[in-house]
Amino acid sequence: MKFEAARSSYLDQLRIERGLSSNSISAYARDLGKFEEFLGNSRKDFAKLTPQDLTDFEVSLKSRGLALSSSNRTLSAVKGFYKYACLEFDVVNPTLEIVSAKIARKLPKALSVDEVTRLIESAKREGDPISLRDFAILELLYSSGARVSEIVGVNASDISISKTPDGDVTVLKLRGKGSKERLVPLGKFAVSALEDYFTRTRPALASKNSKSEGALFLNSRGKRLSRQSAWQIVLDAAVATGLEGRVSPHVFRHSYATHLLDGGADIRVVQELLGHSSVTTTQIYTLITIDKVRESYSTAHPRAK
Structure with a gap:
């Protein structure tokens, strides 16, 4: 063969x-x-x-x-x-003796809450209906911890309301790696941004193409927004806020996980929200918070140095 x-x-x-x-x-x-x-x-x-x-x-x-x-x-x-x-x-496997070289573990780059807020707010452009879409995308990335590829794959029908003893919760269905599905709750800022996009921008975009397949986020021709276009929205926000060079495709995802753990969220919950199959993958984010604790200790404690 x-x-x-x-x-x-x-x-x-x-x-x-x-x-x-x-x-x-x-x-x-x-x-x-x-x-x-x-x-x-x-x-x-x-x-x-x-x-x-x-x-x-x-x-x-x-x-x-x-x-x-x-x-x-x-x-x-x-x-x-x-x-x-x-x-x-029935081919003989010659790779059994190969051992991958170890590389230093790099911590994900997480932005501060203020930096994330500035990134999101930068998408607002007075008098531009498309800016409501861009703003909603950035809000959703941070509110859900989703990958950019997952966000563009979301359909309008993937947003639902879940009734709980504490009230109604807006829930988003995401399709991750290996077509694995997970449900994540959305915060009120993301819900508000989505409502504005749904009522003021999406109807006009959807009218341009009857074959949008129910995609949540549409481009100017009414088709599903591409991953490249969504990523460009993030890059444009980085340039607008002076954060270029510090923004990666996963910047909102990394910041989402880090801020949850900083706020006291259980690591197993964060694992489920991120869609990690193993908690070991999620644990890298705990290294960031430990690093912050170490830095605060060395700066504040009189006998740390």
């Missing part, structure tokens, strides 16, 4: 059986593309590779100047491919 056919079969398995998103599939395809290039340059048959060949591939990644995290991700993709090929096509 040729590598191209095996790779295509593997990507189909990731898409259909594991339910990975199109973005994740594209990332796997790019990483396996690097491996395919190596096979072509070295004139190797993927079904007959040795552990030494994989070591040579790892060296070739480093020679390309890739970051350690990028090399590790590519090697992980190749490992997954061979694990699949071993089961499906």
